[in-house]
Amino acid sequence: MKLLTHNMLTSHVKGVTKGYPLLIKATEVKMNEVEFNPQFVSRMIPKLEWSALVQAADELGQRQDLPGELVPDYEKNEDFLKKVHRLLLEVEVIEGCLQCPESGREFPISRGIPNMLLSEDEA
């Protein structure tokens, strides 16, 4: 699971109102090289909840020197875009789980794929 995806996911457990962002508990993380595409990264940045990205990066120990807030004029800042690119697309959670911050319910991630299915009582 990539952090771009994680940034867009939210808990859908019944009754939960503060289900975003999902906490990440990773037991295996891989770095996977992906071609750097500055236009794509620039396009994605406005769609992101920046604080959720920072939090996820912290949880995985991958934050490095990512700023706590979005820098202005990021479109032209290639260094910055590369850092964001790395976090969004190259860090992959292979094994672990996503956890609803309100209910504690865990969604397993295996072989890089999250399983978001709820059981009948939770649905």
Place this chain on the structure above:
Amino acid sequence: MCSFVQEIKALLALRGKKFQPIENFKEKSPFWCLDGLSEEDVRGIMARSVCAKSAFELWGHGQTHSELRTSLLNYPLEHMSPFMEKHSTYRINVYTFNKTLEFTDRIKKIDALDYLPFEGTVSLKSPQHVFCLLEDYGTDPNDIPDHPYYIYFGRWIGDGQRELIRSHSVKNRHFIGNTSMDAGLSFIMANHAKVKENDVVFDPFVGTGSLLVACSQFGAYVCGSDIDYNTIHGKGRSSRKNQKWRGPDENIRANLRQYGTENMYLDVMVSDASKPVWREAALFDAIITDPPYGIRESTRRTGSHKDTAKPADEKCYSHVPVSQAYHLSDIFTDLLNFSAHRLVMGERLVYWLPVYRPDYSEEMVPLHPCLRLISNSEQTLSSHTSRRLITMEKIKEPEEQDSLALGADPSLSPYQGHNAFREKYFSGVNKRSGKEENKPEVNGE
């Protein structure tokens, strides 16, 4: 098959251009003349279209060679001369639609064009400029006239992407399923959805990822989800004749890798499309999908229900505690609602709607106040069933009352009731035993 007009219109819309046919335009004719396009526009369209064969800059036309000649001599010389310079090379092709011509006849026709002011030299191998004489002998192979109904002459600009259909054929793909979308249709759907470079595309019933493969080819980043754990993980029984179980390289990511677009892979998830896990924000530039019809793949969702559907490989479904029949009407309500909430404004949802033909009327196509219906093209599956390729565009942001109104949408009543479509489908196959069969061949011709 599917509407060629819709594919071209979508590709034109991608470039901000309108579909402007000249007078006497006939949709069924294999030859179309369009106005208001630059060469760059045409190249852009041909780089994406799988329906279009070739495109030319029209220099002259007529019903007879005499009319053609008059027309060509009226074409401004200054538009011709850049392509006819002394040191340039060229060749002229003759293309006869619905007729086979002898080689000598072709040569005669080329020679008859000697009134054109070519100054360059003929090169058959690698000419700088290619011209084409196109003759239309109609569309009835049983009634071929001696002389063409119409003749065109133009400068060749480019060919369409029919090669993609061959190169991306599902036959050669590493990972397939029983209902993998054929390559041609996948590309057509991507075109209908105006998929472009750097888009984010989502498929909520992703299966083996055929639609994502096509979108990635056009430069989009792709993600998908499916309720079927085994398909997402690439496990379970193979859909190939001589293979029992799927191999380790069979999953969606591997398919993208096969075609060199693994860079565009975002994620796939096991998830129930009726219970979205995505934030409500303008996340996706396109939503493209082929929802289950309840015939070859069962329709399921999580939830308690006494009436459980029984899919194959049930032992692997420990990941889905109890299966509830996902009523077809709900699939579309959910899909349209999901799209209204998560599509970027102005962007599109493209999906297949199964139809029982004897009952069909346009009112049955599901609607949503935030989505505008752009097109609806039919593909026949059998004498009594077909599916319709529906294209919708987001025109406004949803408000509270929009979701509620959908519950009472009368257009969805033919899909109410457990697998109503499935029952109607099998009622036509009444000579057989009514057991589920792997038929018919869902072909994308």
